[in-house]
Structure formats: structure tokens, C-alpha cells
Amino acid sequence: MPKPRLNPRSLPYCFLLLFSAVISSKIVAQSVTIPVETQHNAIVFQTDKDQQLGTIYFGKKLSKAQEYTQVSAQYQQGSDFTGVLNSVYTPSGSTNLLEPAITVTHADGNNSLNLVYVNHELKNISNNVTLLNISLKDPVYNFKVTLHYKIYFKEDVIEQWSTINHTEKGNVVLHKYASANLYLKGGNFYLTQYHGDWAKEMQPEESKLSHGIKTLDSKLGTRADLFQPPVFMVSLNKLASEDEGTVLFGSLAYSGNFRTDLELDFQDNLRIISGINNYASPYTLKPNEDFVTPVFLYTLSTKGKGLASRNLHNWARNYKLLDGKGNRLTLLNNWEATYFDFNEQKLAGLLKDTKKLGVELFLLDDGWFANKYPRNGDVAGLGDWQENKTKLPNGISSLVKEAKQNQVKFGIWIEPEMVNPKSELYEKHPEWVVKQPNRAEHYFRNQLILDLTNPKVQDFVYGVVADLFTKNPELAYIKWDCNAVIYNAHSATLKNQSHFYIEYVKGLYKVLERIRTKYPKVPMMLCSGGGGRVDYAALQYFTEFWPSDNTDPLERIFMQWEYSYFYPAIASANHVTDWGKQPIKFRTDVAMMGKLGFDIVVSKLPEQDLKFCQEAIKNYNGLKTIIWKGDQYRLSDPGTSNTASMLYLNEEKTSGVIFNYLVNNRYAANSSLPIPLKGLDPEKQYKIQEINLYPGTSSSLKGTQVFSGDFLNTVGFNPDVNSGRTSVVLKIEAVK
């Protein structure tokens, strides 16, 4: 067994060697104990007398590492009839009686699997990141599983995945192949899950988990999280609040069908098994072939949801989101301003408006392409990525040039994975389309999916992007849309149709990988007619995502609130549109809480509205670093209060911005109580000033507003939100 190396920031890893010698009433000699430690937490694994590896602890790090082995004895929860209740990766067909992490049919047709510990190794990747690999094997069959744990020490985040491999005399069929199998002891467990639909994304639901299995899943194939995203929270013992309670945030990082089973077992412990959804997907694995699962990521906080979210944000910006600490471009999009109805002349006006408004980029949306079946609506043209000669006789390149003359950048919309049946592409390559040969086609937004399992289709999709960049090297932004789910899953070329869903996602990642190799940093928005597609695997290729087509700012306050638990503000593309009844100030303030964009007819804005927007963009430019990279503190929850309030604070705790909104229209609803701030340095003095005021109005916050951090954290501050002041933005700065 290779010797583990020390992580300089953690408790010495060598204590696992000490543990190997520990003998207690329940543990026989030679048992192996493997701790997985982050800054505040520990997961501890231990082998039993049969060398099966189980989780003996998952929670706050204990100060005396040797006491982990004494934890189990404190639980009197009855007999484990299976011997594998706490398995690190539950096999099936041997002694297991509950939900497995893996099920297989061996080459000889046998369905049983047992997994025992073989060895483990620890690799230092950086000062902060360690990779633990644990090898398990079946004592009877030549079948192996390696569990991988990428440990982000400071952020308390773990990425976990598995590699499945065998050297049997023939193919093995995997019926289930989870990424991770967690085991938590808690007493009571509360699940926070999300559901949705178009324009109704990220609706939270909380429930106490009861015995049996609760499954969160998707079978949509692509834009997989339209009805249910893969993110969830589990509170232990009692529902965690923003700043109190123990809570686990988890999500599969995968852009296809996912499945997370939360099983409260007969001993009242929680088993969480997450991975690719095995629905319609038995996987035939050849000898010596690796099946590598996607990552399941999780973070545990013993100080509430706020800390868990800040840890995830830091992890995402540092390690996952493309260009997570980089720059983003403010923009004007023409989708809601023109829909499909535009031409060069109209766009020339919009390019001028982009400059006039004061944003950095003009984004040309859907409708610019296709000639035989022009893209003048969503019924035709998808797949034919040549400029429409009637609308754009001089092509995209003349628009890029014109943008430059207006001193703004140019970006463009594509939906390269899709095809309208009414298109030249469909006529030429019906075999590239996902459909059942003997069944009627069924459409989602009048379109079908291109078969990304086919390498020729992968080349085509890559070509759509590469071609745009070759012809227009100065193209500065891509909005990558994806508006359909997969019906009639079938590929004309794939040998094993059961691999379809998995190979589709692999094909997508291959294309994105190629794009990013050639164009590493061009900002790309992951869009899907709304939040039907955001996950941390895709975000490795995208700089931002589109949370929802619903841009009604009141709705957005709620949606952005929920998204913000899992994704940092820099990744959330928020546009000011004409949705909703709120004034332009309210709409702009809400959109400023992430990556700001506009999708309005600038030329029709009343003078004062335009002036407000121009000033707000200037303010945003001054604040964006804090919004994108600062710590986010949720101060007042729109779900339980009349006011929503969110603070973004820089790391030094010297500058911040607080967004406050009235979210209740009832008589006299207001911010009646002060809203305690969070995260401020109690020793510092802070000046509070209202910004983003509508022209001709003044703030109701009179006098010099200077308070100690202690006062603001303890007593709070009243933004004076009421029906006359529905949206209040406050700048907070440390003063000497």
C-alpha cells in the first residue's frame, strides 16, 4: 500500500496508521481507518472483519482523531442484518438488502457483487487540494471499483466519483453505477429540494425525510434539470437556517440524466446515493475498459446554509467555473427587443444604443440565420447556420465591424445541438437526428436534437462555433441555447442503444472540450430557455448561465435567492427586460445582483429611465468586483419576510453593497424592523449611503449614517423599504 503523504494544513493523515493498530471490542486488529478531512469536517472510513469498507463518521472534525473509532459504539440502533448498511459503495446481489450504489451482471451471467478494501493512496495536488483513491475489489470476480475523493480543504468541499473496471472473460453489464454513496447518522433529516418548469425554475420544497427512498432525478436527456435540478440540501437533526444548523449541500455535476436516492434506512440513518440515472441505460463494459462516473460534489456546514453557500462559491470561483475569477461583460441583448424581426438597419440602431446605454457588448439573438427555410420564427431554420441574406446581406462580419466602430463588442446566439425538421440540415442528414425509426416524431418547441453520440455530428456542432470564430475572430461572446428535451431516444449509428443517454453527454463534453482547447476564455452563456441546464460539469466550459426566461424582477428575487445557495453571483446572467410591473429602477437593481445585462428597447426608454440606467451601469462597474467575488450574506429572506435583503461584502470587509426589496404588496408592508447585517468587522466603523437613486428623487435615509460593525451586526440597519421605496440599494464602506 503506498504511504499517504501529509496534507500540511490538516490533522496528520498518518493517524490512519495508528488506527490500523487500534483494537476495540468491535474492531479486529488490522482494520484500516481512512480519514477524509477538510478544514472543519471529517469523513472516516473503516474496514470491518470481512475487509468491507464502511463510513464510521461524517461530521464536524473531532479534536482527538483517535476518538473517531469510538463513535459507532455510541449508537444503539439494532442489528445491521446486511453487514453493509454503511458501505462506502454498496454492492448488490450478496448481503445487501437496501438501495445499492452498483449492480452488475458478470461475464458468466452471475448477478452478485461484493466489494472489499484493497488499498488506498493519497496524492497532494496543491497546498489546498488532495486526491484520495480507494481501491475495492470483488474477492470472487476480477471486478474493481476505485473511489476518488478530491478534497478541497479550505472550502470544505469534496468532489467524489468512481472508476469501474474489470478483467473478466467477456463483457460485464452495469445496471447501476453511482458516483457516490454517503452515509449520515443524524436522528432526523430534512430535505430541501427544487422543482420547476419553464419560467418557474428553482421552486424550493422542504420536507422531513421519512423511511424509504426519496428520489430526485431527471430522464429528460438534455436540458435535464427543467423539472428538477440536481442540487439539494439535507439538514441534520433540525432544519438548518441561514446561520445555524448542520447542513449538507450536494449535487451531481452532470449535464444529462441524474438520479439521487436518499434512503432513510431501518436504523434511521441516511444513505445518499447519487450518479447518472440508470434509467434505460444498462452499460456494457468491456474487459479493461474504465467506466468513469461524473463527480458528485458536496459540502457540509455546521454553521448553517449561508456558510455552505459561501464555501461553494469560493470553490466554484477557484476551481470549477470557467474563468471564475475573471471579468464578465455587461451587454445589451436584442431578443425581447426584436424577437425574430430585425435587419441590418435595425441592428445598426441597436449597436448605437448599446454604446449609448453604456454596456460593453451587443448580443445578437436567435433569427440571424437560414435561407431556404429562413429563421423568422421558431418553426424553421435551426441547423442552417448561414447568415440570412435578406436580414443580413453583408453578413455577421459587417456587424462585428460596425460594433467596433461603436466601441462595443459583438456576441452571438447559437443553438448548435438542435435542428428544425424544416431545415436543410434535416433534409441532408436525417440520420443525424435523434428519433425512433418506426415512430412518429415528437417535437419540443418545434425542434429535435442532433445525435451527439455520432462523431460526425460532434464535428458539425464544433464546426458551427469554429466557423463563426474563423470568419469573425473578434467575436466576443456566445450564448449557447438548448431548448428541447430528448424524446424517442435513439441513434441511427450507435451500436448499443442502451448507451445512448450516456454517450450523448460524452459527445457534448467532447465538443465543448474541443471548443475550449481552441478558444479557452471566450465568455459563453449556458442557456436553455431558462434554468433547464446548469450544473458544475457544464460550468467548466461556460462563464455564466441563464437562470430563467422569467425576468420579472419580483420572481427573480426568489429564484436568484435559491440559485445563490449553489452558484456564485458572477455566474448568474441577469437581464433587465420588460417583464413584470416594476419600475426600471427595481428591475435594474435586481439584475445587478449577478452579471448584468439588458434586453429592452433603449430608444423607447423615457429620458429619465435612460439616465437612471446609465448611472446604474456606472455604479455597477464600481461594485461588480464585490458582487462577483465578494462573500454573499442573505440578510432577510423573501420567503418569510416583507423584505428581501442580500449583502455582498469584499474579503477585507471594507466595502459592500446591500440590495433590499419590498416583496409584499399588502397594506403598509414595509421593513418595520432593522435588518441585522452579517460578516462585518465589529471593530470597524462603516458608512452607509443609498445609491442607484432614480433621477429627481432623494434618499429618505437622512444624516450621516455611520455605525460600528458591532452595531450593524447586532442591531442592524433599516433600509426604509416601503411601498414608496420598493427597491433600495445601499453602499457600505469602512471609514477611519
Ligand code: DGJ
Ligand atoms: C430561449 C432563451 O432563453 C431566450 O433568451 C432566447 O435566446 C430564445 N431562446 C431564442 O430562441
